[in-house]
Amino acid sequence: MFGRRKVNVKKLEDDRLLNDIRFIQARANNMQKLVDNSLEVSDETRIKLRLEMCKYQFLYLEARRRSAKARETTNIIFGDEDTLLSQPNAAEKHW
Numbered sequence: 001m002f003g004r005r006k007v008n009v010k011k012l013e014d015d016r017l018l019n020d021i022r023f024i025q026a027r028a029n030n031m032q033k034l035v036d037n038s039l040e041v042s043d044e045t046r047i048k049l050r051l052e053m054c055k056y057q058f059l060y061l062e063a064r065r066r067s068a069k070a071r072e073t074t075n076i077i078f079g080d081e082d083t084l085l086s087q088p089n090a091a092e093k094h095w
Helices: 009-037 043-066 090-094
Strands: none
Touching (some): 009 043
């Protein structure tokens, strides 16, 4: 009201949704690596992997529907380990 900041519920929920997406994506990627590197994979593991992928797809489509935007930028194309093609920092941009 008087000088007090209004709580933006949509932004808070969008951030929570994006955090859930990142968590489920990491878990699904780990399970996929496990399945790829295993000799014999049980049906239960394959079902859990499909379930994680479905959860990820559902949350991703929900974020697209809500037009949720992440606060921090991520380097999706090049990972952290790729230093040759990484973006220059502020000091390098100056020169």
